[in-house]
Amino acid sequence: MQISLTKCHGSGNDFLLIDEISNNYFFTEEDRQNLSIALCDRQSKIGADGILFVLKSEKCDARMRVFNSDGSEASMCGNGLRCVGRFVCELFNKEEIVVETMKADLAVTKTNPIFAEIPTFNVEISPVLFSLEKLPMNIDKNILINEKVPEISDRLLFSAVAVPNPHLISVVGIEQIVSNEQKCISETVNGPNNLFPDGVNVSFVHPIDKGSIYVRTFERGVGFTNACGTAMSASSLITCLLELNEFENEIEVYNNGGKVHCLVHKEGETDFQIELIGNATYLYKSDLEIDVKKPEDFLIINKTEYQEELQYKELQQHAKEMVEGKILLSR
Numbered sequence: 231m232q233i234s235l236t237k238c239h240g241s242g243n244d245f246l247l248i249d250e251i252s253n254n255y256f257f258t259e260e261d262r263q264n265l266s267i268a269l270c271d272r273q274s275k276i277g278a279d280g281i282l283f284v285l286k287s288e289k290c291d292a293r294m295r296v297f298n299s300d301g302s303e304a305s306m307c308g309n310g311l312r313c314v315g316r317f318v319c320e321l322f323n324k325e326e327i328v329v330e331t332m333k334a335d336l337a338v339t340k341t342n343p344i345f346a347e348i349p350t351f352n353v354e355i356s357p358v359l360f361s362l363e364k365l366p367m368n369i370d371k372n373i374l375i376n377e378k379v380p381e382i383s384d385r386l387l388f389s390a391v392a393v394p395n396p397h398l399i400s401v402v403g404i405e406q407i408v409s410n411e412q413k414c415i416s417e418t419v420n421g422p423n424n425l426f427p428d429g430v431n432v433s434f435v436h437p438i439d440k441g442s443i444y445v446r447t448f449e450r451g452v453g454f455t456n457a458c459g460t461a462m463s464a465s466s467l468i469t470c471l472l473e474l475n476e477f478e479n480e481i482e483v484y485n486n487g488g489k490v491h492c493l494v495h496k497e498g499e500t501d502f503q504i505e506l507i508g509n510a511t512y513l514y515k516s517d518l519e520i521d522v523k524k525p526e527d528f529l530i531i532n533k534t535e536y537q538e539e540l541q542y543k544e545l546q547q548h549a550k551e552m553v554e555g556k557i558l559l560s561r
């Protein structure tokens with residue numbers, strides 16, 4: 231069969247977007263899983279952090295399903311939702327839409343460019359859940375906010391939150407950012423283990439100054455990525471709870487792929503909602519000849535590049551200089 235895809239990224243977190251609104255592909259669950267493993271493989275001619283399947287929805291403008299590069303399905307993807315949001319807005323000629331995801335219907339709005347003329351979208355990150363039972367995280371506590379978890383580190387403090395995919399967050403110094411600690415912890419909690427039976431996205435957060443943080447994430451089902459949208463949203467929330475940042479004030483979140491803005495709203499004592507604002511950049515579109523039962527043997531029939539990456543690289547350079555400058559000053 232032939233499959234058309236759009237390679238896109240949000241903060242360098244890259245995806246293959248497959249449009250099942252305009253095309254009838256009729257994938258089985260096994261096909262989706264196998265396509266994700268084969269096409270996201272960085273050794274193949276494509277490679278990506280995940281696949282975004284865009285489907286018709288009965289109640290919203292569209293439905294998004296996100297599969298990690300290891301073939302597992304995630305309940306949410308913040309950077310991916312901006313890309314899907316752009317795609318659906320352009321498909322239906324709208325500036326505001328609602329996208330059905332696994333656990334919530336989320337608003338997406340086209341907004342002012344984050345830098346130069348870069349297509350920028352604001353996505354709702356919700357619900358925000360602290361219950362460890364639901365995450366799931368198996369320790370003898372109901373919630374975890376800035377506490378030690380001796381099973382994984384005797385020094386670091388961790389917070390756990392689902393938005394609604396699961397995140398484990400530690401606010402750290404620059405020594406931890408450059409050390410091997412995050413990789414070791416992430417591999418432990420994403421391998422066979424009792425603490426996180428479904429795995430967890432692990433972020434190390436370094437406060438730069440009030441209103442700006444740096445976040446690096448090891449993603450469940452992928453490994454280290456340039457950025458993880460839900461992780462940056464969850465990390466912004468945790469820094470507000472720890473009074474390192476402020477609710478209702480936009481936070482600049484730097485990452486290895488660029489930067490986004492997050493705005494955390496406190497709607498009740500334990501009730502929060504987050505806005506994630508950042509780029510949705512198209513790299514190329516392509517048609518593939520593929521046998522879904524043997525997807526690793528796919529052939530690229532054609533490939534048309536978009537001319538958006540050059541401008542994105544300028545944002546990336548600006549973000550890199552800001553982070554390096556600020557971190558050097560703080561040392």
Ligand SMILES: N[C@@H](CCC[C@H](N)C(=O)O)C(=O)O
Pocket residue numbers: 243296298303304305306307308309310395396431449450451452457458459460461
């Ligand atoms: N990169 C995404 C999150 C993708 C899913 C995650 N790896 C999981 O398994 O929960 C984002 O931008 O939020």
